[in-house]
Amino acid sequence: VWPAYVGIIGLLVLIVVVLAGGIIWYNLHKSTELMVAVAERQIVETGEKVSDRIRLLYDPLYAIVGIASQMPDVEAPSNGNGYAGAPVLLRVLSFYPQILSLYVGLDNGDFFVMTNIGGDRAAFAIRIKRLRATEPAQNVGYFSTITVSKLDARTLG
C-alpha cells in the first residue's frame, strides 16, 4: 500500500509544484512585459523631455540673436567708449542664465562682449576690445543685473 501512497502523494505534490511554478512563471512573464512596456514609455517620455529642453534652450537664443542683430545701435562699440545696447543685453542675460555671453564682432576687428561671470545671475562683465588700438582689451567693468549699477570687481572674487 505504501508505494501507492508515495506515488499518489508524489503525483499530487508534483501537480501543486507545477501549478504554482506555472503561475509564478506566467506572473514573471507578464510582469516583465509590463516593466519593459513601462520602460519603453519612459524612454519615449525622456526623448520628448530632452527635445523640449533643447527647444527651451535654443528658441530664446534664436529670438534674441535675431532681434539683437537688427538693433539700430548694434555696431555702436566702434563709435564710442560705451555701448548703447548694454542695458538691454544685461537684462537678457539676467533672464536667460543659460546664455554665457552676448557679443558683437565687427568687420574692422573690434569686439564687444558681455559675459555672465556670476553664475548666480548676479554679475556680468562687459569687455570692449579694439583691434587697431595698441592698448590691451578694455574691461568696462562689472555690473549688477538687479540695479544695472557698476560693481567693485574685488567683491566678485
Add this chain to the structure above:
Amino acid sequence: VTDFDPRQRPWYGLALHSNRVEPSDLYIYHLNNEPGFTLSRSFQAATSGVFGADLTETDLTEFLSKQRITAGSLCFIFTRSGELVAYPDLARMTAILRQSGETMVALPQLSQLRDPVATGLFAAYQESGAAGNFVYEVANRNYISRVVEIPPRYGRDQLLGIAVPLDEIEYPAIALRNQTLLYSIAFLVFALPLYVTLIVAWIDRKLGRRPTPAYAEDE
C-alpha cells in the same frame, strides 16, 4: 585677449555670408575654455559685423545626466556620422575635446569616448539606417534603446540616443518572482506534513481502511 580677432572665430565665418541665425557646431570657448555652441547672425551697418550668443554645454549636460530611467541608463546626443555632441559626463567629454589642444575643434568621434553602450547604440542605429527603437547587446547585457531625430534648427544631423539595460528594467519583476518562489517553497515545506496526512486519510477512506487507534493495538 589682445590677440583675439573675432573674424577668426567659427561663429563669425558661419554667419557672415548668411541672412539668418546660424548655429555653430560644438567648440571650445576662448573665454573660459569650456565647450559650447554659438548662435550668430550678421548685420549690415556703417561697420558690418556679426552678433553672437554663447550657450554653454554645461546646462544640456547637467540635464542629460539627470535623465536616468535606471541607474545604468544613458542619454546622449550624437550625429549621423558618429560624432559626439553632448554626453552626461562633461569631464569625459571635455577631456576628449582638449586632446587636440585647440580652441576650435572638430566634434569628437563616439569611439574616442570608449563607452561601449554609446558605441553599441550607434552601431545598432547604423545597421537600421533610421531612427527608432532598438535592442542590442553589449558585454552580455541587453539594452533597449531609442534614437530620436533632433530638428535641424537645433543642430545639424543630430540625434538623441537613450539606452537602458534590460536587466535593470526586469530587476523588480525578477526580485518579485524570487520572493514569491521563496514564500511558495516555504509554504509547501510547512504544509507538506498536513497535506500528506490528509491525502493518506483520504486514500484510506476511499479504500475502506480505518487506521487502528494505538490503545486498540495495546489490547
